[in-house]
Amino acid sequence: MIELKFNRIRIKRKAYLTVGFFFISCLLANAQRLSLIDSLESVYSAGNYNAQDELNILKELAINHTSNDKKILFSEQLIKKAQKLGSPDYLFSGYLEKGNAFRLRSDLSHALESYFEGARIAEENENNNQLGKVYIAIADVYSIMGNHQNAVKYHQNAIRILRRENDSTSMASALLNAGDELINVNSLDSALKYTTEAEVIFNQLGSKIGQAYSLGNLGMIYAKLGLDLKAEYHMNKAILLLQDLQEYYPIAVYLTYISDIYLEKGEEKLAFNYAMLSLELAQKHGMKKQVSDAYLTLSRIYEHEGNTKEAFKYFKNHITYKDSVNNITSVQQMADLRTDFEVSKKQIEVDLLNQQKKTQQIIVIAAVIALILIGLLAFGLYRRYLFIQKTKQIIEKERNRSDELLLNILPKETANELKLNGKVAAKKFKSVTVLFSDFKSFTQYAEQLSPELLVERVDYYFSQFDQIMEKYGLEKIKTIGDAYMCAGGLPFPGHDHAVKMVLAALEMAQFVKEVKKENPNNQFEVRIGIHTGPVVAGVVGTKKFAYDIWGDTVNIAARMESSSEPGKINISESTYQLIKDTFECEFRGEIEAKNRGMMKMYYVTARKESASTSQAIHRL
Numbered sequence: 001m002i003e004l005k006f007n008r009i010r011i012k013r014k015a016y017l018t019v020g021f022f023f024i025s026c027l028l029a030n031a032q033r034l035s036l037i038d039s040l041e042s043v044y045s046a047g048n049y050n051a052q053d054e055l056n057i058l059k060e061l062a063i064n065h066t067s068n069d070k071k072i073l074f075s076e077q078l079i080k081k082a083q084k085l086g087s088p089d090y091l092f093s094g095y096l097e098k099g100n101a102f103r104l105r106s107d108l109s110h111a112l113e114s115y116f117e118g119a120r121i122a123e124e125n126e127n128n129n130q131l132g133k134v135y136i137a138i139a140d141v142y143s144i145m146g147n148h149q150n151a152v153k154y155h156q157n158a159i160r161i162l163r164r165e166n167d168s169t170s171m172a173s174a175l176l177n178a179g180d181e182l183i184n185v186n187s188l189d190s191a192l193k194y195t196t197e198a199e200v201i202f203n204q205l206g207s208k209i210g211q212a213y214s215l216g217n218l219g220m221i222y223a224k225l226g227l228d229l230k231a232e233y234h235m236n237k238a239i240l241l242l243q244d245l246q247e248y249y250p251i252a253v254y255l256t257y258i259s260d261i262y263l264e265k266g267e268e269k270l271a272f273n274y275a276m277l278s279l280e281l282a283q284k285h286g287m288k289k290q291v292s293d294a295y296l297t298l299s300r301i302y303e304h305e306g307n308t309k310e311a312f313k314y315f316k317n318h319i320t321y322k323d324s325v326n327n328i329t330s331v332q333q334m335a336d337l338r339t340d341f342e343v344s345k346k347q348i349e350v351d352l353l354n355q356q357k358k359t360q361q362i363i364v365i366a367a368v369i370a371l372i373l374i375g376l377l378a379f380g381l382y383r384r385y386l387f388i389q390k391t392k393q394i395i396e397k398e399r400n401r402s403d404e405l406l407l408n409i410l411p412k413e414t415a416n417e418l419k420l421n422g423k424v425a426a427k428k429f430k431s432v433t434v435l436f437s438d439f440k441s442f443t444q445y446a447e448q449l450s451p452e453l454l455v456e457r458v459d460y461y462f463s464q465f466d467q468i469m470e471k472y473g474l475e476k477i478k479t480i481g482d483a484y485m486c487a488g489g490l491p492f493p494g495h496d497h498a499v500k501m502v503l504a505a506l507e508m509a510q511f512v513k514e515v516k517k518e519n520p521n522n523q524f525e526v527r528i529g530i531h532t533g534p535v536v537a538g539v540v541g542t543k544k545f546a547y548d549i550w551g552d553t554v555n556i557a558a559r560m561e562s563s564s565e566p567g568k569i570n571i572s573e574s575t576y577q578l579i580k581d582t583f584e585c586e587f588r589g590e591i592e593a594k595n596r597g598m599m600k601m602y603y604v605t606a607r608k609e610s611a612s613t614s615q616a617i618h619r620l
Contacts, residue, residue, distance in 0.1 A: 529560025
C-alpha cells in the first residue's frame with residue numbers, strides 16, 4: 001500500500017513537470033535530429049555516392065526530416081530517381097512518405113493521391129506487405145475526414161493482409177491504427193483489445209515509437225472510460241517518449257486530451273497550459289487538424305470560466321481551421337481519387353485477362369467489362385454526390401450553430417460588424433421609439449407560485465412578445481425580471497418605427513387580455529409605455545456582452561410605462577405626433593413624471609379605420 005501511494009504521487013508530479021520541461025526536451029532532441037539531417041543533406045549535396053546510396057539517402061531524408069515541405073521535396077526527388085532506375089520498392093517509399101508529409105500538413109486530397117499511387121505500385125508488384133502499410137495510411141486520412149466507415153474498412157483490409165504476411169511491425173501498426181479509429185466511434189472495448197495487442201507486439205520488438213503511440217492511445221481510451229489517473233499516466237509517459245523521437249502530431253493530440261482531463265477536474269489553469277502547448281506545437285508545424293482541436297478546447301475552457309467573449313473568439317478560430325481541413329473542394333478531389341483508384345484496379349485485371357484470351361473472347365469480355373466499369377463509375381459518382389451533400393450539411397450546420405449563437409445575443413447587422421472587425425462601434429440614432437412593459441403586482445403574484453411555474457409563465461408571455469417584435473421588424477433589447485424592453489428604428493434608421501411599435505404594443509396588450517380571459521386564475525395584467533427620441537446604441541461588457549441603448553429617451557420611456565395603467569398603452573407627446581393620423585388617442589393632460597416634472601401623455605385606444613399603415617408611413 002505504501003509503494004502504491006508513492007507511485008501515484010510521482011505520476012501526478014510528472015504530469016505537472018511535463019508542462020514545464022516539454023519544450024526544453026524538444027529543443028535538445030530536435031538538435032540531435034537536426035544534426036543527423038544536416039549530415040545527410042551535406043552528403044547528398046556533395047554527390048559522392050553511387051546510385052543505390054542516393055536512393056537510400058533520399059529515403060532517409062524523406063522519412064526523418066522535421067520540415068513537411070522538405071519531406072515533400074525529398075520524396076519527389078526519390079520518386080524521380082526510383083522511376084529512372086526502375087526500383088519499385090523505392091518508388092513505393094517515395095509515394096508513401098510524400099503522402100505522410102501532406103497528411104501532417106492537413107492537405108488531405110494530395111495525401112490520398114500519393115497513397116493511392118503507392119497502392120497501385122504495390123498491387124502491380126504483388127507486394128502485400130506494402131499494400132497493407134499503405135491501406136493503414138489511407139484509413140488514417142479517411143478517419144481525419146470523419147469518414148469512419150471507409151476508415152474501418154481499410155484498417156480491416158490491412159490487418160487481414162498483414163496477418164498472412166507475418167510482418168510483426170506492420171501488423172502492430174495496423175492494430176494500433178484500427179484501435180485509434182474505434183476510439184473515434186466510441187467502440188472502446190474493441191479499441192482496448194486492438195491497442196493492447198499492438199502494445200504487446202511493439203514491446204516484444206523494442207519499438208520506441210510503437211510503444212509511445214500505444215501508451216498514448218491507451219491513455220485516450222482510459223480518459224473516455226473516466227479512468228483519469230491511468231489516462232494521465234499513459235499519455236504523459238507517451239509524450240516523454242515522443243519528445244525524443246520528435247513525433248509532434250501525436251504529442252499535440254495527447255496534450256489536448258490531458259487538457260480535457262484537467263478541465264473536467266475543474267483545474268482550468270492546467271487545462272489552459274496544456275491546450276496552449278498543443279496549439280503552439282500544431283501552429284509551429286502546420287498541423288491544421290490539431291490547431292482546430294486546440295482552439296475548440298480553449299473555447300471550452302473559457303466557456304467553463306464564464307468568459308463568453310474569448311470562448312466565442314476561439315470557437316470561431318476552430319470553425320475556420322476545421323473548414324480549411326474539410327473544405328468541399330478537397331472532399332470532391334478525394335472522392336474522385338477513390339473512384340479513379342478503383343477503376344484503375346479493375347483495368348489492371350482486364351489487361352491481364354486480355355493477354356490470356358483469344359481474339360474472339362477479348363471482344364466479348366471487353367464489352368462485359370465496359371458495362372461493369374460504367375456501373376462502377378455510376379455507383380462511384382452517386383456515392384460521391386451523397387458524400388458531398390452530407391459534408392455540406394455538416395459544414396453548414398457548424399456555421400449556422402456559431403451564427404445562431406451570435407444572433408441570439410446581438411442584432412444581425414451588429415453581429416456581422418463584430419465578425420468582420422472584431423469590435424462594434426457605438427452609434428447615435430436621431431429618432432428611435434422605445435417601449436417598456438411590466439406586469440401589475442408581479443412581486444405579490446410571484447410569491448404565490450413555485451419557481452418553476454413562475455419562470456414557465458413569464459417565458460410564455462415573453463416568447464409571444466418576441467414573436468410580435470420579429471413580426472414588425474423591431475429589436476428586443478433586454479428583459480429585467482418582469483420588465484420587457486424593445487426599440488424600433490435601429491440598427492437601421494427608418495421613418496415608420498413609431499407606427500410599428502404602437503401596432504406591436506396593441507398586439508401585446510390584446511394577447512395578455514385574451515390569456516386572462518381564457519384563464520381567470522392568471523392575474524397578469526400588462527402596462528406599456530412608449531417614447532420616441534434620440535439614443536446611443538452599442539455593445540458593452542467583456543464577458544457576457546450585450547447590445548444596449550442609452551439616453552434620456554430610455555428614461556422617459558420608462559416613466560411612460562410607470563405612469564400607465566394595467567391594459568393601457570401610455571405614449572409621450574413626441575410619439576403622439578408621429579402616430580396621431582393612424583391611431584385614436586385619448587389625451588390625459590399633463591401628468592407628473594418621476595424626476596421629469598409635468599409631461600403630456602396620451603392613451604392609445606384603437607387604430608383609425610380610415611388610415612392604413614402604408615398611408616401613415618407615406619405621410620411620415
